[in-house]
Amino acid sequence: MNIGIIGSGTMGISIAHFMAQKNHSTTIFDSSKISLKQGKKKLLTLLSKLKEKEKYTEKEYSNILENLNFAEDIKKIKKSDLLIEAIIEDSEVKKKLFTEVEKIVSKKCIIATNTSSLSITSLASSVNENGRFIGMHFFNPANLMPLVEIIPAIQTNNKTVEESKKILQEMGKTVVTTKDTPGFIVNRVARPFYGEAIRIFEEGLANFETIDWAMKEIGGFRMGPFELMDFIGNDINYTVTKTVFEEFYFDQRYKPSFTQKRLMEAGYLGKKTGRGFYNYIDESEKNISKNRELGKNIVLRILAMLVNEAADAYYLNIASKKDIDLAMTKGVNYPKGLLKWADEIGVDTIFKILETLYDKYCEDRYRPSPILRKMTKENIKFY
Numbered sequence: 001m002n003i004g005i006i007g008s009g010t011m012g013i014s015i016a017h018f019m020a021q022k023n024h025s026t027t028i029f030d031s032s033k034i035s036l037k038q039g040k041k042k043l044l045t046l047l048s049k050l051k052e053k054e055k056y057t058e059k060e061y062s063n064i065l066e067n068l069n070f071a072e073d074i075k076k077i078k079k080s081d082l083l084i085e086a087i088i089e090d091s092e093v094k095k096k097l098f099t100e101v102e103k104i105v106s107k108k109c110i111i112a113t114n115t116s117s118l119s120i121t122s123l124a125s126s127v128n129e130n131g132r133f134i135g136m137h138f139f140n141p142a143n144l145m146p147l148v149e150i151i152p153a154i155q156t157n158n159k160t161v162e163e164s165k166k167i168l169q170e171m172g173k174t175v176v177t178t179k180d181t182p183g184f185i186v187n188r189v190a191r192p193f194y195g196e197a198i199r200i201f202e203e204g205l206a207n208f209e210t211i212d213w214a215m216k217e218i219g220g221f222r223m224g225p226f227e228l229m230d231f232i233g234n235d236i237n238y239t240v241t242k243t244v245f246e247e248f249y250f251d252q253r254y255k256p257s258f259t260q261k262r263l264m265e266a267g268y269l270g271k272k273t274g275r276g277f278y279n280y281i282d283e284s285e286k287n288i289s290k291n292r293e294l295g296k297n298i299v300l301r302i303l304a305m306l307v308n309e310a311a312d313a314y315y316l317n318i319a320s321k322k323d324i325d326l327a328m329t330k331g332v333n334y335p336k337g338l339l340k341w342a343d344e345i346g347v348d349t350i351f352k353i354l355e356t357l358y359d360k361y362c363e364d365r366y367r368p369s370p371i372l373r374k375m376t377k378e379n380i381k382f383y
């Protein structure tokens, strides 16, 4: 296949890496020559390191290099069968680009956007023949993370949906399909992992080192919420939360936190600036209170909030049960699918935790999804 990629930033480069590795001829264009040069250098350096580490044979390495083309002229994407846009997250800039792209590529070319937060339907409106327009949300780094969320716009035709799924599955990706709603599956369902952890910290129930310890040690998560926010970048994580909050017409469930906003304002962005919740320059001993009872309560509270999001997404037909669980295990490495986990803990137990929180705080943030209420009443499981 001929793959066209627009944008040679973090995502464009890692999607190109993946495609070239899967033996597809891949052309990358960026409107900034400097970005294109930087992206190329970054990718070639990574590939040569991987070859040194014997992740690729000489033959594989030379094939990947042969498959990669860096173009300073957008017309070089002309032959694309699949075009993936990965430029800055700006609706107007993206729409302008799609109008231009449509004039260059063939009518058969699938036009996909990798946007994390914009409406696919709104972006599709910039293309005349928009039945072939679709959202393909890859995860960072796209060459390693197996998940891709497929998001049909209102205008997308079935053929495009089926072809897109097939193409990605044949390349070995785990594909889930989701409705065009804010945050799709992962960025919506994962919000409480960060938000509820910060809330527990703000209330002074535990410090962030202890919350991270509990989520890893007792919850089985690979990283604690605060470590993960520092890793993602507090600027990026805060912005995603804020966008989801605004897009959901200020639903209190997604309310961002001042704690994280202040860190962002201070430039404490996390690992990349040497300081976030943790200090990476002057690393001091972590102050963890290894109280298992407290740890268990922390995990259950965050987990109940996560399950509530997953259950509500299912209730509102955002995606299937299976896809919601797959998205969280393959997209953000959760130890278990949240709905499967709810069955194990007991849907009634989850519901009770939420109801207790709702009673205690009288905040809409803790309102249980109607499906949990119904399932508890009727004593049914997700699977």
Ligand SMILES: NC(=O)c1ccc[n+]([C@@H]2O[C@H](COP(=O)([O-])OP(=O)(O)OC[C@H]3O[C@@H](n4cnc5c(N)ncnc54)[C@H](O)[C@@H]3O)[C@@H](O)[C@H]2O)c1
Pocket: 006, 007, 008, 009, 010, 011, 012, 029, 030, 031, 032, 035, 036, 085, 086, 087, 088, 089, 090, 093, 097, 114, 115, 116, 117, 137, 138, 139, 140
């Ligand atoms: N970074 C992530 O973890 C992540 C994950 C999933 C999806 N996304 C989405 O992927 C997209 C790209 O994100 P990123 O982190 O790679 O951004 P980035 O800032 O690293 O790169 C963006 C690139 O787009 C180029 N660009 C800007 N306007 C352009 C135009 N009109 N034409 C061609 N190139 C243009 C810039 O020069 C830059 O090289 C965004 O929509 C983002 O929401 C990002």
